[in-house]
Amino acid sequence: NAGVMQNPRHLVRRRGQEARLRCSPMKGHSHVYWYRQLPEEGLKFMVYLQKENIIDESGMPKERFSAEFPKEGPSILRIQQVVRGDSAAYFCASSPPVISSTDTQYFGPGTRLTVL
């Protein structure tokens, strides 16, 4: 069973360009979470999605950032008009449908975004 997959692993963009980060959850998992890790900091929650629904986006910046998890295909985190402050590692995590409150989140290897 493959783990959480993210691509690309490294992404370089110039200021003003768009960044698209993809996340494929573990097989059987229907919940996806995105976190951002700025250099030398911990992870900060951004958004929690289920298939075709955004459940909690309380950590998403109000502008330029959007996320989706379509019925088919990976979850996408999209950053429009990137700025240098967007440079960070973006981690995706997934968890199974809620059958037990002990279910936890499994993390992907992350996408490291560098904005020039």
Add this chain to the structure above:
Amino acid sequence: GEDVEQSLFLSVREGDSSVINCTYTDSSSTYLYWYKQEPGAGLQLLTYIFSNMDMKQDQRLTVLLNKKDKHLSLRIADTQTGDSAIYFCAESEGGPDKLIFGTGTRLQVFP
């Protein structure tokens, strides 16, 4: 608001025990986790504890929880060089809920 604090650095000699500490503020936290992050890698779940437990042991790892003081610790027995990494504590209210992470403790193990 929710806040999770950790000390930034810990340096130990190989073979000694390491103790990494964490404090949290959210009294509704139900689950507390320890994750390990090696350089350039994602997060690996090490262990977790329910808030109604005081202690959990898993091989070389021992987690202690003082719910009254909202203090969590991770003890690594017989620390090895391969244990060098950043260790994050995190808390959640359980189920499909977001994780609130601490700032991470960088553990360095020297021979």
